[in-house]
Amino acid sequence: MTAPVLDVRDLKVTFSTREGLVTAVDGVSFSVDAGEVMGLVGESGSGKSVTGLAVLGLIDPPGRIAAGSITVKGRELVGLPEKALQKVRGKDVAMIFQDPMTTLNPVLRIDTQMIEAIRAHEAVSEKAARERARDALAKVGIPSPDERLSAYPNQFSGGMRQRVAIATALLNRPAVLVADEPTTALDVTIQAQILAEVQKLCAETGTALVWITHDLSVIAGLADKVAVMYAGRVVEEGMVADVLERPIHPYTAGLIGSVPSRNKRGRPLAQIPGMTPQLSKLPPGCPFAPRCFNATEPCHGIRPERTPYPGGRAARCHNPLNVPAADAARELAP
Amino acid sequence: MSDLSPHASARPLAGPAAGMPVDASVPPAAPDKGESLLRRHVSSFFESWSAIIGLVVLVLSVMAALLAPWIAPQNPYDLASLSIMDNMLPPGEIFGMGQTAYLGTDDQGRDMLSAILYGLRVSLTVGASSVLIAAVIGASLGVLAAYAGGRVESFVMRVVDLQLSFPAILVALVLLAVFGRGVDKVVIALVVVQWAYYARTVRGSALVEKRREYIEAARCLALPRRRIVFRHLLPNCIPPLIVVATVQIANAIALESTLSFLGVGVPVTEPSLGMLIANGYGYLLSGNYWISTFPGVALVIVIVAINLVGDRLRDVLNPRLAK
Amino acid sequence: MLVYLIRRIGQSLLVIAVMAFLVFLAVYAVGDPVAILANPEANQAELDAIAARLGLDRPIWEQFGIFVWNALQGDLGTSFVYSESALKVIIERLPATMELAFVALLLSILIGVPLGVIAGLKPDSLVGRSIMSTSILGFSLPNFWIGLMLILLFAVELRWLPASGRGETVEVLGVHLSMFTWNGLSHLLLPAITLALYKSSLVIRIAQAGTREVMLQDYVRFARAKGLSSRRIVFVHVLKNMLIPVVTVLGLELGSMIAFAVVTETVFSYPGMGKLLIDSINRLDRPIVVAYLMLTVFIFVIINLVVDLLYAAIDPRVRLSEAKG
Numbered sequence: 006m007t008a009p010v011l012d013v014r015d016l017k018v019t020f021s022t023r024e025g026l027v028t029a030v031d032g033v034s035f036s037v038d039a040g041e042v043m044g045l046v047g048e049s050g051s052g053k054s055v056t057g058l059a060v061l062g063l064i065d066p067p068g069r070i071a072a073g074s075i076t077v078k079g080r081e082l083v084g085l086p087e088k089a090l091q092k093v094r095g096k097d098v099a100m101i102f103q104d105p106m107t108t109l110n111p112v113l114r115i116d117t118q119m120i121e122a123i124r125a126h127e128a129v130s131e132k133a134a135r136e137r138a139r140d141a142l143a144k145v146g147i148p149s150p151d152e153r154l155s156a157y158p159n160q161f162s163g164g165m166r167q168r169v170a171i172a173t174a175l176l177n178r179p180a181v182l183v184a185d186e187p188t189t190a191l192d193v194t195i196q197a198q199i200l201a202e203v204q205k206l207c208a209e210t211g212t213a214l215v216w217i218t219h220d221l222s223v224i225a226g227l228a229d230k231v232a233v234m235y236a237g238r239v240v241e242e243g244m245v246a247d248v249l250e251r252p253i254h255p256y257t258a259g260l261i262g263s264v265p266s267r268n269k270r271g272r273p274l275a276q277i278p279g280m281t282p283q284l285s286k287l288p289p290g291c292p293f294a295p296r297c298f299n300a301t302e303p304c305h306g307i308r309p310e311r312t313p314y315p316g317g318r319a320a321r322c323h324n325p326l327n328v329p330a331a332d333a334a335r336e337l338a339p
Numbered sequence: 340m341s342d343l344s345p346h347a348s349a350r351p352l353a354g355p356a357a358g359m360p361v362d363a364s365v366p367p368a369a370p371d372k373g374e375s376l377l378r379r380h381v382s383s384f385f386e387s388w389s390a391i392i393g394l395v396v397l398v399l400s401v402m403a404a405l406l407a408p409w410i411a412p413q414n415p416y417d418l419a420s421l422s423i424m425d426n427m428l429p430p431g432e433i434f435g436m437g438q439t440a441y442l443g444t445d446d447q448g449r450d451m452l453s454a455i456l457y458g459l460r461v462s463l464t465v466g467a468s469s470v471l472i473a474a475v476i477g478a479s480l481g482v483l484a485a486y487a488g489g490r491v492e493s494f495v496m497r498v499v500d501l502q503l504s505f506p507a508i509l510v511a512l513v514l515l516a517v518f519g520r521g522v523d524k525v526v527i528a529l530v531v532v533q534w535a536y537y538a539r540t541v542r543g544s545a546l547v548e549k550r551r552e553y554i555e556a557a558r559c560l561a562l563p564r565r566r567i568v569f570r571h572l573l574p575n576c577i578p579p580l581i582v583v584a585t586v587q588i589a590n591a592i593a594l595e596s597t598l599s600f601l602g603v604g605v606p607v608t609e610p611s612l613g614m615l616i617a618n619g620y621g622y623l624l625s626g627n628y629w630i631s632t633f634p635g636v637a638l639v640i641v642i643v644a645i646n647l648v649g650d651r652l653r654d655v656l657n658p659r660l661a662k
Numbered sequence: 663m664l665v666y667l668i669r670r671i672g673q674s675l676l677v678i679a680v681m682a683f684l685v686f687l688a689v690y691a692v693g694d695p696v697a698i699l700a701n702p703e704a705n706q707a708e709l710d711a712i713a714a715r716l717g718l719d720r721p722i723w724e725q726f727g728i729f730v731w732n733a734l735q736g737d738l739g740t741s742f743v744y745s746e747s748a749l750k751v752i753i754e755r756l757p758a759t760m761e762l763a764f765v766a767l768l769l770s771i772l773i774g775v776p777l778g779v780i781a782g783l784k785p786d787s788l789v790g791r792s793i794m795s796t797s798i799l800g801f802s803l804p805n806f807w808i809g810l811m812l813i814l815l816f817a818v819e820l821r822w823l824p825a826s827g828r829g830e831t832v833e834v835l836g837v838h839l840s841m842f843t844w845n846g847l848s849h850l851l852l853p854a855i856t857l858a859l860y861k862s863s864l865v866i867r868i869a870q871a872g873t874r875e876v877m878l879q880d881y882v883r884f885a886r887a888k889g890l891s892s893r894r895i896v897f898v899h900v901l902k903n904m905l906i907p908v909v910t911v912l913g914l915e916l917g918s919m920i921a922f923a924v925v926t927e928t929v930f931s932y933p934g935m936g937k938l939l940i941d942s943i944n945r946l947d948r949p950i951v952v953a954y955l956m957l958t959v960f961i962f963v964i965i966n967l968v969v970d971l972l973y974a975a976i977d978p979r980v981r982l983s984e985a986k987g
Contacts, residue, residue: 061887066786087892095889102887107880112902121898122888173888389795501677504962506921513955516943517688593804597925600806601940613804620810620929624825628814635807643802650798 008079009036010213011060011098011181016073018055018064024285029055029068031237032311037181037213042204044224044245045217046260047234050281053217056234057183060215061100062090078180096126099174103186105167109158115142116154119173126177141172145202164195171203178210185217200227221264225249233257236282236292239311243318251327253320255299291323299324383655393647400641404459411453412438416608430629443629445618451629454615455637461611462638465522466592469529474584476530477537482573484538485545486564496542499535507532507594515603525604529591540583544576578656585649589642596638612638670970674963681959682733685952686726729952738956739949743942748953752935756957757837758828759927759934762853763919765841767912769858770865775908777862778869779896782904785874793866800863805922809856809929816852823848826931853930857922861915868911872904879903913969917962 018030030052037043047053058064060075062082075082077097082090094100102108110118119138123129129137135154142150145168158166167187174182184203188196204227207214216228224231224245231249232242233256241254252258259277279296288294294304301324309321315329384390403410413420425448428440442451484495502510511528518524548554549572557567596613598604600620605611610618612634619630704712713719717728732739738749781793817825829846831838840846876882877900885899924936931937935954942950 063883063886091889091891093889094887100884100887102880102884104880108884110881110885110899110903112906113898117898118885121890121894125889125891125894170884173884501680504677504966505959506918508924509921509955509958512924512939512943513685513688513951516951589802593802596804597806600804601925601928603943613806616807616810623810623814624818626818628818631810632814635810639803639807642804643799646798646802 010039010078011215012036012074012076013056013060014074014076016056016059016075017071018052018059018068019071020068022067022285027284028071029237029284030059033073033232033234033237033239035232035239035242037215039180039211039213040208041230042207042214042216042228044228044231045215045234046219046221046224046231048219048281050236050284051234052237053234054185057100057185057215057217060181060183061094061098062087063094063100092126095122095174095179096177097179098181098183099177099179100183100185101167101170101174101187104190105163105170105187106190108170109166111158113157114154115156115158115161115169119154119169119176122173122176137176138172141176142169144206145169145172146198147172164191164199167191167195167199168202171199171206175206175210175212179212181213181215182207183215183217186219188223189218189220196223221249221260233260236287237284238292238321239319240293240322241318241320243314243316247316247318247329251329253314253318253325253327253329254293254322255297255324255326256293257320258326259296291321299326380655384651387651387654389647390651393644393651396640396644397648400459400644401463403456404463407453407456407460411450411456412440413450413453415449415454415457429627430633442633443627445615445630446622451615451633454610455612455634458610458612458615458634459637459641461522461605461609462592462595462613462641465525465529465595465605465611466588469526469533469591469595470584470588472526473530473533473587474537474580477534477539478541478573478576478580480534481538481541482545482568482576485542485549486568486572492542495538499538502532502535503539507590508597511594511598512601512603515598520603520606522605522609525595525598528598529594532594533587533591536583536587537580540579541573541576544579545572548572548575582649582653582656585645585652589645589649592638592645593642667971670967674967677963678956678959682730682956683726685955685959686729733956738953741942741947741950743945743947743950748949749957751950752938752953752957755933755935755938757839758932759920759923759936761839761841762850762857762923762926762932762934763916765850765854766857766861766919767916769854770861770915771908771912773858774862774865775869775905778866779873779900779904781866782870782873783877783896785870790870794870797863797866800859800866803860805856805860805925806929808859809853809926812852812856813929823852825852828933849932853926853932856929857919857926860922861912861919864915865908865912868907869904872907873900876900876903910969913965917958917965920958920961 013036014034016030016033017028020027020029033052033056035043035045045053045056055064055068059070060077060082062085064070070083073083077093080093080097082093082098085093109115116135116138119141120131120134123134123137124131127134139150139154142153147153147165147168153161158169161169171187182203187203188199191199200223203214206212216224218224228245230243231245232239233248233254234240235256241248241252241257243253248257249261252261256277263276277296282288282292282295288305290303290305290307291297291300291309294300297304303323307323309323311319311321312325313319314325318329408414425440425444426446428444428448430441430443430451432440432443438450440450440452442455444450445454480495484492510532514528514531515524518527554567554571557571562571595604595611596616599611599613600617602617605614607614615634616631616638619627619632619634623631710719717725720728729739736749737747740746741748741751744751777793777797781790784790785794813825816823827849829840829849830843831840831846832842833839834842840850882895882899885895890899920936923934924939926932927934927936928940935957938950939954941947942954
């Protein structure tokens with residue numbers, strides 16, 4: 006077995022705020038192999054985006070990576086000086102963001118923004134870099150890329166801008182691409198196109214993809230495995246099919262229940278009652294307990310530890326819903 | 340829009356201090372929470388050391404100005420008490436009946452400390468009263484423009500734009516050249532150059548407030564227009580107005596001192612700090628620095644103190660920056 | 663774009679017309695110039711003769727009509743004091759003032775933009791806070807007071823720079839400029855710093871706020887995610903976005919610089935048109951005051967126009983929306 010391209014171990018990210026130290030990401034671990042797609046699912050405030058930024062070393066004060074390790078192709082990133090991190094970003098690890106309308110600098114032309122991404126990492130001529138940028142645009146399905154290179158971002162639609170961003174992120178064939186909800190702000194039809202595009206490109210280049218989203222239906226069609234985050238922790242992880250079919254954690258079950266789908270038509274959509282807890286005021290027990298239909302006495306007092314289950318799965322729950330039998334372990338589990 | 344309007348907002352009165360606009364589009368909190376909100380604002384205000392220092396200095400200055408006749412060693416404008424023998428004494432010398440001129444004396448033997456205390460009175464009076472009058476006029480016009488809309492609004496705002504597109508110093512200079520010197524005339528000139536700021540600020544917040552439910556409710560109750568405008572709409576536009584007004588007091592004082600320095604401001608019989616500086620200007624080059632310097636220091640201290648307070652008020656009262 | 667341009671010019675002309683009327687009305691009320699020009703022992707007939715020569719005996723609306731007619735032909739009246747075309751008297755002093763304003767503007771950018779960017783990049787650091795507090799001080803200090811203190815320090819105490827006047831000039835393209843001679847520069851420096859310190863506080867504030875805002879934008883984060891160096895991010899991504907508000911405000915501030923030169927020139931006895939204005943107000947030289955104000959209005963309107971066009975040139979978003987509109 007080869008070492009994973011991206012390996013995150015016990016990551017802890019804290020922010021010092023007026024109300025004291027807030028732990029936004031607490032003991033998150035996961036790993037992604039080359040060509041593999043991992044979904045990182047959670048509501049807003051669950052720490053999924055912060056985890057993504059941490060992988061790029063983009064946590065700014067007052068936040069900091071308090072503990073844990075992040076390795077890319079075996080190289081430790083936590084603790085690297087800024088200069089060294091700059092060499093990693095965009096080269097080994099790239100990232101695309103949620104809102105395509107704001108990810109491109111409005112006053113710089115597309116070619117400027119793409120060429121600088123290449124020339125930050127490689128000593129190539131302006132002309133060569135431009136050609137690569139044009140090819141990259143063509144690859145993400147932008148018509149007449151030659152002309153479009155000299156355009157400004159405001160001359161593109163949202164979907165087109167996200168394609169430009171994806172092309173830019175993949176210019177240096179990164180080993181890992183972190184995608185922070187890149188399709189959320191787009192129309193459904195465009196969403197599907199972008200999804201397919203990214204999937205194809207990552208498969209071609211063997212790029213490991215971390216897809217951050219709040220939308221389980223996206224994960225269902227895209228990812229190989231999934232980690233569900235709640236209040237800064239991974240509450241459940243495993244292969245996508247297993248997790249979606251037989252969720253262990255009530256929160257995962259709640260998320261699945263709240264996705265509208267054809268075979269559930271006519272029945273009322275399930276909701277998770279209550280709101281995401283404030284990170285500064287987490288209850289002593291399971292953070293999900295106040296909203297959990299299945300919570301019992303220990304849930305309110307004792308924080309559940311990560312419990313491994315057969316099939317490469319794991320969850321943090323005192324009252325698991327579906328406990329996979331040992332013999333149900335799948336062959337392809339890592 | 341007039342061709343000048345989009346940028347006019349960036350131009351302050353006497354200087355850039357007002358150039359950091361209060362975000363008028365951010366609504367103040369709902370009126371029913373007034374009590375606790377005020378308390379929170381007050382405690383939040385006192386979280387800043389510079390604001391506390393500014394406030395203390397400001398209160399002391401106001402008190403010194405108010406009490407000038409009692410605490411000043413000398414009445415600087417009682418010519419009988421002046422002795423030409425005491426003229427141009429450097430700081431620390433003895434003058435008159437054995438008093439110490441801590442800040443020296445001027446060319447007529449006037450104790451500078453006394454002159455500064457009396458000058459502070461004039462400066463603060465001019466600054467505060469011009470701001471008060473301008474704020475009342477400007478706020479009324481602003482809220483009226485926002486409420487009435489249509490032609491009234493566009494007319495008022497056109498005039499505001501036009502007014503703001505010319506530097507206050509020039510407008511005030513021309514007005515005073517026309518009116519002649521005098522404390523009352525300086526106040527009028529300062530009101531003319533200031534009212535537009537308040538009108539613009541208040542109109543901005545009134546436009547936001549106007550669309551809120553409580554105004555709708557007041558309208559449904561068929562309350563008289565005047566009552567809706569002045570009792571319901573205006574009070575909710577006050578917080579940004581306070582911020583602008585505070586900073587404008589500093590600007591008005593600075594502008595008054597500049598005008599007086601140029602010789603078109605207050606009359607010689609009622610010298611403000613700016614006038615004192617102008618009087619000493621001629622002696623600066625011959626090394627008698629104190630006549631100009633100390634009134635200047637007093638002026639600067641007061642202005643900085645007001646700006647510190649105003650700066651903090653802006654942070655406290657602007658909910659967008661509160662977090 | 664052309665339609666927009668024409669509409670803008672139309673608006674500008676309207677502003678000039680309105681201001682012309684206001685200025686004329688206001689200045690007409692200033693004192694009685696005849697009394698100043700005439701011999702104190704002159705009799706009524708002589709006074710009337712002077713009034714008639716200056717056109718002051720006609721009704722005010724007729725005077726305004728003549729004023730407008732002449733103004734359209736570039737004649738803004740004859741100075742009572744200099745017995746020369748008022749416009750010519752002012753234009754002679756225009757280069758001195760413009761030179762002062764431009765050098766001050768340049769200085770305020772050179773001082774303000776770097777400090778503002780530094781303060782904006784590290785808003786909570788000691789350096790950032792110090793810069794911002796000092797900038798409060800900067801615009802708290804009245805302009806003339808800064809000038810006096812600079813004179814006291816550099817001219818009286820240290821004797822490094824002259825306290826007043828304008829230095830040697832050289833003719834550049836038919837304009838007398840002093841910034842190319844050492845002597846001229848030494849005279850220009852103190853007034854320019856006085857004028858600039860005042861504005862650089864404003865530039866610091868805008869640059870700091872702009873930098874802070876730009877740094878929070880997604881495109882800066884994306885630029886960082888691309889692995890760009892901090893230098894490239896600051897100098898290309900941040901600076902270009904941040905310069906938009908700075909250019910807008912500063913362009914407009916050029917107008918206010920010319921206005922504030924009135925104060926600075928008086929403090930430094932610098933022979934520009936600002937000092938001329940103060941002298942003319944005191945001497946009741948009405949045509950000069952009117953001509954000065956008309957010229958300033960004209961300059962302001964032009965500046966507003968140019969800033970808008972510049973703005974469109976920097977910001978492609980404006981360019982596009984204007985082209986559509």
